[in-house]
Amino acid sequence: MLKNVKTIVVLLLLSSFGVNAQDKVPVYLDDKKPMNERVEDALKRMTTEEKIAMIHAQSKFSSPGVKRLGIPENWMTDGPHGIRTEVKWDEWDQAGWTNDSCIAFPALTALSSTWNKELASLYGKSIGEEARFRNKNVLLGPGVNIYRSPLNGRNFEYMGEDPFLTSKMVVPYIKGVQSNGVAACVKHFALNNQETNRNSVNVVVDDRALYEIYLPAFKAAVQEGDVWAIMGAYNKYKGQQCCHNEYLLNDILRGEWGFKGVVVSDWGGVNDTKQAIHNGLDMEFGSWTNGLSWGTSNAYDNYYLAKPYSEMIRKGEVGTKELDEKVRRILRLSFLTTMDRNRPFGSFGTEEHALAGRKIAEEGIVLLQNNNNILPINLSKTKKIAVIGENAIKMMTVGGGSSSLKARYEITPLEGLKKRIGNQAEIVYARGYVGDPTSNYNGVVAKVSLEEKRPQAELTAEALKIAKDADIVLFIGGLNKSENQDDEGHDRKHLELPYGQDKLISELAKVNKNIVFVNISGNAVAMPWIKEVPGVVQGWFLGTEAGNALANVLVGDVNPSGKLSFTFPVKLADNGAHALGEFPGGDEVKYNEGIFVGYRWVDKNKIKPLFPFGHGLSYTTFAYGKVTADKKQINTGDKITFSVNVKNTGSREGSEVVQLYITDSKSSLPRPVKELKGFEKVALKAGEEKTVTFTIDKTALSFFDDKKHDWVAEPGDFEAIIGASSTDIKSKVGFSLK
The missing domain is CATH 3.40.50.1700 (Glycoside hydrolase family 3 C-terminal domain)
Structure with missing residues (x-):
């Protein structure tokens, strides 16, 4: 019955777009056709003016579709913790609706502190349902920027200091959101670790820290979460704005990781038409409308990717190759979201x-x-x-x-x-x-x-x-x-x-x-x-x-x-970004601590934190057995499994987060004392005991060699460490990589 209803709705829509029901359905509207065929069919039917319109905003939170072809508008919404109230078309003030009061979910710092991947999925699914019901097809979140300093005003929107934990929590969140036919838009790519001078500060960071600390969660979002959109950051990297940064967007995101989705600018994050054309940006939002000042009314045609781009095409200064690439990705977004007839209807405020x-x-x-x-x-x-x-x-x-x-x-x-x-x-x-x-x-x-x-x-x-x-x-x-x-x-x-x-x-x-x-x-x-x-x-x-x-x-x-x-330091000097004097910097900020962020800095300098990373108590008690490994030596293509028994020794049911850290005993480059490479949350009744297992391969043993520009796992001795926190170590077992 439902399938018949959907067919009738599609026929009515087709007729409203001037397509006779007896005519052959255009390829781009036939969801039985491969995605690439649909995209190319739609693209060839569009005018240059229609393409230009699609790549920039038409209101505070929307961009045009192609009404003539029945391609809907794209509607964005903040944020990572709930669906933002409706605002006026061209103003930030509330629109005054009476039916847009959402459920507010916990901030992402609270989500990451559950260390529960199933709850990350529930979070994404629930907020995705709210976005879908409000007819938003892009959710501007989640945020995965790393907690570098406890003074960053936006830390509450992110998932803490550790790239592994953030990576494992963001993937189920994304899948939960996108199960509703709503794109998650992971942000802010990349190195957006402070709010001071956020629109202009140039971040100077070595490649090891970039790849080991600040990029893994974005990479996981792309390669494991299949995220459909990514938002650029305000700041600069290598002297170039992140929203049109050749190295981040073209070389890494699309080149190394194979990202197929849409890159959305942060609101007002576009600063140059030529760079926006060539350096990987697809959709421009929230520019200061005339490119100079905040809030000029109804000036969307003045955006960097609007009239300035059209004029460059008209004068022959640029071709339409880059424009077509941008529109291809936006069309793919539409087919995955607004034009997916099988996506659920969502629910709101339930x-x-x-x-x-x-x-x-x-x-x-x-x-x-x-x-x-x-x-x-x-x-x-x-x-x-x-x-x-x-x-x-x-x-x-x-x-x-x-x-x-x-x-x-x-x-x-x-x-x-x-x-x-x-x-x-x-x-x-x-x-x-x-x-x-x-x-x-x-x-x-x-x-x-x-x-x-x-x-x-x-x-x-x-x-x-x-x-x-x-x-x-x-x-x-x-x-x-x-x-x-x-x-x-x-x-x-x-x-x-x-x-x-x-x-x-x-x-x-x-x-x-x-x-x-x-x-x-x-x-x-x-x-x-x-x-x-x-x-x-x-x-x-x-x-x-x-x-x-x-x-x-x-x-x-x-x-x-x-x-x-994340780590609670006793004082600011116990944090690497502050100990080395580079937060928030001036026009430039240097990440002098490199890879030694959070507990990595604490371990290296033997600092006793106020409360360590991974710390949390319970109203019951847990006893850990000795960790064992299923083999003592592995080759580069092998996997190794560690097992540890955990028992609830108290009088009431409780859950414990068992954490696996890996130590490299000897390395050609400096490495952290230990790094998180596994965690499991296990629920135990009073007196109950369970075995927790972790299986890793050489990726958990690897570091990024900036001279080779590649991940390297060096042969040698390693230790697997089981802890209840980064400082509460329960047992260790050694093994080697041939």
Whole structure:
């Protein structure tokens, strides 16, 4: 029945495009024909003017199709965490729709901290369904730029410091999105690791670091995820803008990796017509419309790939070869998305999506410190809970730049705690500090006004008063999405908590020792009071179901199983980018730390971090057996399997992330002490034991030799290391490569 309905719809569409139902269906509309034939058939029917129109925007978030041929428009949407509200055709202001309130999913730092590939797939599938229902065919995300510095304002949109973890998490996300006939658009390609001078800064990085640290997740997206679109970055590399960078786009992306999809510019990331023509860009969006200034109205024909390109063709300065290549790739995108008659219809703002977001949030929350087993909260012995901190009542689905959302609803931490605890214990709240009092963000109005006229001394006194006689204090603070915090367009100024929170936490610790600090952020923060506070929880930006997810973990309904996807340094000097003095740089930034990013820097310099990469505690305990290898020596074409038993030795069910690191004992080039090359999240009932296995080949032993411009696995001795984090090593086993 459904097939017949679709056939009727197609016939009606054909007739509306001037194709008689009795005529032969054009090749480009026949989905039984090979993709290349369809593309070439459509291309030869198009005029040069129609081709030029397809390669640049017609509104803030759309580009034209070819109405005459029945090829639909392309509609883009932010962002990686939820489907952006509709904006006006030619303005950034909201369009005022009443049916575009989305489910806000956790930020990608929370997703990566689940270390759960199945949840990455669920995330992609769910957000893809939301995009499809809203008739968007390109989702501008996910972001996979590497966490180089804890001051990068956009880190919360990415997946941490490790290229292997990011690669393994991004592939199922992409496949989940694209199962809906919606293209994922992985961003920002490449080296977009700061917001300061992001439109102009030239990144200087050696080829080893480029290939080993900053490119692997993009390569996995292309070769393993078959991603249909990639977004260029704002910054420069080798002195050339990344959105039309010959080396990145032509040589690496298309030449070395064989990318067949569309390269989309970041909004305003195009700066030169000739380079945009020749250096691999396909679709231009968001240029400052006249090429010079922000927001000139309705000037899309002035884009670099619009009239300037047409004029160059008319004058004979360039041919149409490059234009045809761009349009071929855009047509392929259309056939995979808007012109795929079999793609599902999607769904939007559903309970199913909200619960998926909650599940991801619960597994992403990281229990960082739990001295004296202060958590979970024992409600049978707890009569009064003091909740302190602005972030307990502040919306976090808004702000932060292009990922800001109009969520269908957002449960704040205080709401979630009150809902879960009810009358089992008294909850009293004090704000404690004033951070950002904004209560209306681009048309989204907060449920609780954040306006505050009382002086800080009065707020402090109130917080100390309610903390003094509480059984437990939950300080819910951290960062927000305001300027110079977790925010697109701005980097943080320092590692410390803003708004005087550090001083307030120390004051609270003097009147009550039972404090849990819940850090709502997408970034690491300094914790100078760490020895004064027994409990620390990393709470991220958790989306629509944030408060419910957080409450479930704090009271123990959910056993925390998240692990950090980046290192928390004690101080900025413990981070390679800052120790070597090159963040954020000026007109140029040098990645002097090379391949030694995150835990690689920590290991090399024997630094004790505040919390290491891969760290996360549980309300149960796990015992590891000794890792074994199925062979002691392998040849270059062989695989080797490592096995380790893990047992839940506690009294409740829990999940553990077992991590495999590889060490090269001797190398012709400097190498990290160890590198992550495998991980598995295993769920265990109390007393249950399971065997976890990892199988690798020589790619896990390889490094990039910049002189040979190739990956090299040198014969010699290696170690396989099993850890519960990058510093919590359980056992090792040696092997060799012939």
